[in-house]
Amino acid sequence: MHHWIGVHLPRLPIESFCPTWYMPVSDNGFVVLEKGRVLDADAAARSQGVVDGMRRGGVLTLAPNADLRERELTREEQTVRGVAFALLQFTPNVVIADENVVLADVTASLRLFGGLRALRRRVRRTVADVGVTSTASIAPTAEATWLIARAGGGVALTQRSLSRVLKRIPLGVLPAARRFAEWFDGLGCATIGDVTRLPRAGLKKRCGTALLDALDRAKGEAPEVHEWLTMPPAFDARVELPDRIEYVEATLFAARRLTLQMTGWLAARQLAVARFVVSLEHERGRDAIPPTDVEVALGEPTWHEEHLVRLLKERLSRIELAAERVFIGPQGKGSPGLSRCNRKNARKERDPLTTASHAQLGVWANGLSPFEHQRVGLPSSEGFGQSCASRSGCGCSGGSVGREAPGVPSASCTCWSTRAWRY
Template identity: 55%
Template sequence: MCLGMKRGGVLTLAPDTLMFERDLVKEQDVMREAAFSLMKFSPMVALCDEETIVVDVTASLRLFGGIVKLCQQMRDIVDAIGLSARVSTSPTGQGAWLLAKSAGRAHIRRRVLKMASLERKLGALPFQSVQEVRAFADWFSGLGCKTLNDIRRLPRAGLKKRCGVALLDSLDRAYGIAPELYEWLAVPPAFSARIELPDRIENAEAMLFSARRLIVQMCGWLSTQQLALTHATLTLEHERGRSAIDPTIIQIALAEPTWHEQHLVRLFKERLGRTELVAAVIAMRLSAAKIQAAEPPTETLFPEPGGSPEDHNRLLELLVARLGAENVLRAAPSSDHRPECANRWISVTDTSLPAKPEGMPSDLPRPAWLLEKPLQLMMKNHRPFYGSPLKTVSPAERIEAGWFDNNLTSRDYFVAQANDQSCYWIYRERPGSAEADDPRWFLHGLFG
């Protein structure tokens, strides 16, 4: 089988062949999708004829680790969208275009960095590679021409008179003789992209591939705008018409602004894994709800042993996406000297309360774990007992509070040590009068 055959001839040779109607509109949409995704590597991206995308990466080679790594990253981006591509490089965009179209030939190198090498590689290409030459293919074949070198040996004046200026201009642009003028894609001021799913999807996790297609587009938009994402909205569209169902909206808030694809894909994977769909999804839309200027990455000579603050924030984001914001808490103690009243925990996504209110003591010992309800200790030989006799190793810290809410508390707190060297936070109730019973001891916290 070959290009141009009729449907009947194809089915005669291969009856099991699957036929699909070509949708030019969808082809253009997916090409624009790929072009916006490739803006991660350069803001100068142009859509050309014959399903070709030209990217000027002159200023990006060092940033992305050289031409080999850059080409591999571009191929990964295209694979994430669900396309296959032949990637080539050359000093000219037209030259890279021709090399990519002929990359299936074993003797053609796809990566050329010097103009002299480009001239040799282009000269060996069949002349049908150039779009403007094909209209005169029979005439050139009659002259015995097979390659671009054969055409370039012909007199320019005769070629111009016979074939017009467009053919010579195309060759001159490919060989770097004439300047190239591309219509670079304009970047929209806000990002919002939508794709229709190939089928009705009833499992949220199965939508990760389509969600990644949207993510790589957004990362390309963020990179070319030098922005970082702080809040994204993923909208899952359900049935339309009479049985229309309101879309499912997933809000994704980030503790640390980011524009990195891998981190966003992990977040979306966790959130989609926790999402229960009310109906099948037929389309999805991703919007960058909140953005801010991206800060350039900084490197330190000696990395922090526990990771950087950015690493800590990324971990919290993953935990929130996996467990839910209501299950990932941070301490936000209230201004109360009573430990059980001061002990307050809120979601890590809640920034309305400070981590430590003013006036809280910072030099007093506090346990890592506070019991929800103090545990009364038994006494042995006039000493509190918890698995073994406890010995106080700190002076008393007196806490008297609660008179303002009719819940008066009067205690003396100590750090106590057991025989196995484990430490506990215990307190002794202060009796209200000298005739009162012996004071009681309670366990209130454990030190790590």
């Protein structure tokens, strides 16, 4: 039986602007509007009488000093994608579903992380560290996991409990049933359990096959097709701070969000990092100054988020801000490189990892090869052309090796840079 964990972000419109770790400097309130009406508001705005659906004029009357923002779907997509990247440290099978839900197939990860419930706690803690509110669910199918997460969360570990949980889910949660809401309301159907008691032939004639197919997928009686999250060749992420800051320690929360995403990317690609740089960008304008780079070098390559965050915190505590920061993001320093880790420096229980870097990654690896210190140049239009198979004997067909380091596969070697997920 498969096990899926689903994470729904119910307050994504406002938390894409103001993460949970953000402490506003005033109590004027923050409101997100969509088409001139309130979509979501924080506690300060709601204490002044702002409610969902209120027009802009009503908000300005009740809370004249509130910060009003239009909904930005791009910000929301970036936040959801950041959550999905963070979950890659638990499983490579992650799906970004509709309506701000991220699904993860953790069937092969249970033993590694101490069981399903322990893994669920770690997932919720990771999502909270990203800075968003979430509701989590567990179910044997992806469709059921999505429905349970959208309905407020819950656990269904067996088919019997799954059937019981699905029957209590409000019918409006199921997208295929929303267009027939008035018809179902006339029949007295308020939950999915009420719909399943109706004649199947009549439902098919009245509502088509989409509704029945969704119910069959949720119960595991029909196959599911997923579009898995694919990993880019280089990690590139950027976080806009919700407000100006005066102390560099305040950037740690945003930096930790980037670190979570980076460790998920590293885990999914079976890589480790030996050096990374976090770039703090100052406010633009006439008196703009260059970004401040915070470089962290490790004694040996690692992919553990706790260790990376601890080192980053130590480095940030030694820096004094020259001007207010507005953005925070990774930025690479030096030449990009790829090298293989020494087996002694890698974790004993797992295969030797690979340290990787890219100019856009913000992580510049300068690790150890099994024999000597060397850097392998990434493929470019000059200086490459000899096949990887002819020099390293790895057996791939399309790799190329730089002249700087003969005998070591390049980043384009598929047998080197993309490896199967192992436990």
